[in-house]
């Protein structure tokens with residue numbers, strides 16, 4: 001028996017910024033919305049999947065166990081290695097087939113001591129953390145006067161030279177947004193701050209954390225060096241500590257800071273992607289890739305980033321099996337390694353599957369926390385886009401709209417998307433995501449089980465419908481005009 005469900009479908013674009021996650025680009029689209037009332041036949045199989053997921057704790061349980069039994073999972077670390085073995089066992093227990101690890105190696109970087117203090121005029125300790133990839137301070141640390149830049153753009157437009165031996169302090173606040181649109185602009189200082197300061201002769205850099213909270217936890221995250229410039233150490237201060245420096249600067253004070261960061265680096269360490277599958281019954285060679293990233297930063301236990309993504313996607317596949325369904329296409333669940341330090345798992349996946357990427361029909365990663373899904377985005381074009389609209393219609397009653405605009409499917413999907421694999425993304429509410437992101441506060445207690453179950457329901461419906469669809473998601477639209 002079919003239900004008739006009246007759903008409101010937002011047909012065109014929201015004022016769109018691409019969902020921000022590690023490495024994501026910002027994209028502005030024209031604003032245009034229209035709303036149509038459409039009668040939708042709800043698919044009874046999808047209704048059953050949604051019911052199982054909504055009444056279950058599939059994603060929640062996987063995320064709880066991963067973050068509790070393993071804890072932090074820095075790329076290349078023993079924690080990440082244990083997480084791979086844990087995931088192999090869990091994927092087998094869930095009933096996935098062809099469970100395996102695809103190894104690759106990553107550059108070694110391990111956190112050391114981290115300490116910052118104001119020496120003058122008001123001696124006191126500050127809360128700081130080294131950014132991933134940062135070099136160490138010289139023996140005994142660095143003691144120097146601060147050169148203050150209210151934003152990264154202020155540093156970028158400063159004349160060359162003139163900062164000899166100084167510790168550059170880059171502030172600039174990140175704006176909260178449901179789609180994380182503030183992340184890209186705020187993140188420039190984290191990624192490029194060290195080299196921009198080194199270009200002008202600085203000895204070290206401290207930045208205001210890239211985050212939206214006011215807690216005394218600094219946010220870590222990967223930084224990059226320009227190969228042609230000296231490598232100088234860089235750390236992030238918690239927001240209240242950055243405020244503290246700014247108040248002293250407002251008083252017109254000359255601030256002397258002492259900074260000690262002792263990360264270890266050099267050489268290579270093992271990492272890997274863990275893969276499990278539900279092999280397709282009719283078109284096993286056609287692959288739908290879903291997943292999250294298994295690595296996390298070392299400060300927290302990586303619950304929202306990205307234990308939740310592993311839980312949501314593996315939990316959704318689990319729901320299909322629990323419903324006794326056998327999808328037509330193969331659902332491949334990938335727990336990517338080493339995302340945080342540069343999408344290395346995503347690139348390794350493409351290297352290792354280059355010969356077969358043409359059989360990858362759709363790909364998506366969950367990597368934006370565990371809050372509710374509010375929209376579907378997809379790069380699928382032409383005729384096949386009707387089937388993407390159908391996916392959205394079938395989950396519209398979960399509060400999920402269609403959002404026009406481009407997506408690359410998530411950070412670890414970027415490398416395969418760049419090789420022509422179509423992407424879909426279930427956009428999550430990330431309003432509070434950057435309160436916790438890359439801090440010691442990214443822990444399991446922050447996850448809301450009801451929102452998590454909504455995610456799992458939406459993902460289960462999406463992968464089932466994508467598997468059952470006869471559409472060729474890879475097909476490009478016929479040329480118009």
Ligand SMILES: [Zn+2]
Pocket residue numbers: 022293305306339367368
């Ligand atoms: Zn992530």
